[in-house]
Amino acid sequence: MVAAALGCGFGTPDLSRVIAIEIIAPDSLEQFDTLVPHARALDGHFDTVPGATVVWSTLDTATLTVLDSTSGRTVVNHPGTTPGRLLARTGSTFSNPVLILAQAAADTVYATPPQRVADTVHLSVDSLSDSLAILIAQTIDSTSGGDSLTLPLAGRPVAYAITYPVAAGPVTLVTSDTAHALVTADTAASGSTGIASVKLRLIAGPVPDSVLVTASARRAVGTTVPGSPVTFVVRFLP
Numbered sequence: 001m002v003a004a005a006l007g008c009g010f011g012t013p014d015l016s017r018v019i020a021i022e023i024i025a026p027d028s029l030e031q032f033d034t035l036v037p038h039a040r041a042l043d044g045h046f047d048t049v050p051g052a053t054v055v056w057s058t059l060d061t062a063t064l065t066v067l068d069s070t071s072g073r074t075v076v077n078h079p080g081t082t083p084g085r086l087l088a089r090t091g092s093t094f095s096n097p098v099l100i101l102a103q104a105a106a107d108t109v110y111a112t113p114p115q116r117v118a119d120t121v122h123l124s125v126d127s128l129s130d131s132l133a134i135l136i137a138q139t140i141d142s143t144s145g146g147d148s149l150t151l152p153l154a155g156r157p158v159a160y161a162i163t164y165p166v167a168a169g170p171v172t173l174v175t176s177d178t179a180h181a182l183v184t185a186d187t188a189a190s191g192s193t194g195i196a197s198v199k200l201r202l203i204a205g206p207v208p209d210s211v212l213v214t215a216s217a218r219r220a221v222g223t224t225v226p227g228s229p230v231t232f233v234v235r236f237l238p
Contacts, residue, residue, distance in 0.1 A: 015044025018052055021088050021095035030105040030220045031079045037072045039088045039095070052090045060084040063102050079104040104138045106153050109217045109227040111135075112195060126202065128177065132232045133197035134158060134215050136190045136225065152194025156217060160198045161185040163231075164212040171211050171234075173198045200234050210235045 018041045025037035041052035056072035058064040063084030067073045074086060085097035112135040136156045140149040160173055162184045173183045175198050182203065190196040200211060216228040 017043060018049050018090050018093050019044050020046070021054070021090060021093060023086070023088050023095050023098050025086060025098050025100065026220070027083075027099065028101040028103055028220065029074075029076045030103045031076050032105060033076055033219070033221050034067075035072075035074045035076075035100070037074070037086065037088075037098070039072070041090045041093075049090075055089045057087050057089070058084060059087060059097060064100065074100075076100075076102040078102060103220070104151060104153055106136050106138060106156055106217060106219055106225045108139050108150070109134055109136050109158075109215075109225045109230065111215075111230050111232070127236075128174070128202075129200040129234050131197040131199055132160070132213055132215065132234075133195050134217070134230050135194050136196065136217050137194050152190070152192075154190055154192045154194060156190045156194075156196070157187050158190065158196040158215050158217045159185070159187050160213060160215050162200075162211060163214050164210075165208045170202065170204050170207055172201050172203050173213070174201050175199075202236065207236050 020042040022040045022042060023037055025035060029035050039054045041049040041054065043049050056066050056069050058066050058074065063076065063078055063080065064086060065075050065077055067075055072088070079102045083099035083101045086100055087097055088095040112133050136153050136158065138151045138153055140151055162171065162173060168182060168184050172181065173186045175186060175188055180201065180203060186198060188196040188198055200213060211234045213232040213234065214229040215232070217225040219225060
């Protein structure tokens with residue numbers, strides 16, 4: 001996300017002074033992740049002003065905490081539906097607020113139903129497997145000592161890949177039952193129930209006895225969600 005603020009005055013403008021601040025920052029961040037935004041002070045020619053000191057702050061301390069006002073290092077405190085607002089200032093010039101949506105952090109991923117790590121397809125060209133589905137969720141521990149709560153997370157990317165056979169050709173990953181293009185790696189997003197899925201389609205021979213498919217979920221900062229990768233085995237039978 002890029003944000004800038006402009007300043008103006010009366011009379012002949014001083015085009016060498018700072019009149020705008022440009023901010024580059026992501027529009028979402030997961031709980032407890034750390035963000036280091038970038039800012040440029042711009043003059044009246046929209047050139048970078050060298051040596052300008054930028055000070056960072058937030059208008060929503062319940063959502064965001066600026067750990068270092070000089071570097072802008074910021075952490076998400078609490079996920080929610082209302083974005084936190086991040087500001088940059090140099091002298092008396094302020095940027096427009098940058099909105100950063102605070103999302104819950106995924107901490108678990110597993111096949112769903114839990115026992116479904118294998119599927120059997122009866123052999124025929126154009127055969128489709130059942131859905132190779134995984135659930136992405138956040139686990140919330142009970143404060144009273146009871147069972148933990150599993151909170152499904154929507155809109156989270158899952159990377160699927162055919163890892164065996166190594167040679168591409170006999171089977172393809174599909175996210176639509178009508179798709180036939182050869183795809184050996186694809187990304188599916190989790191839906192409102194936290195579930196992401198693909199299917200496997202037989203498109204040509206020779207047909208392997210089995211196919212291995214891995215599914216890996218990653219958080220916004222690139223770290224792997226615990227439980228990844230999930231490995232599915234699809235067997236082709238006469």
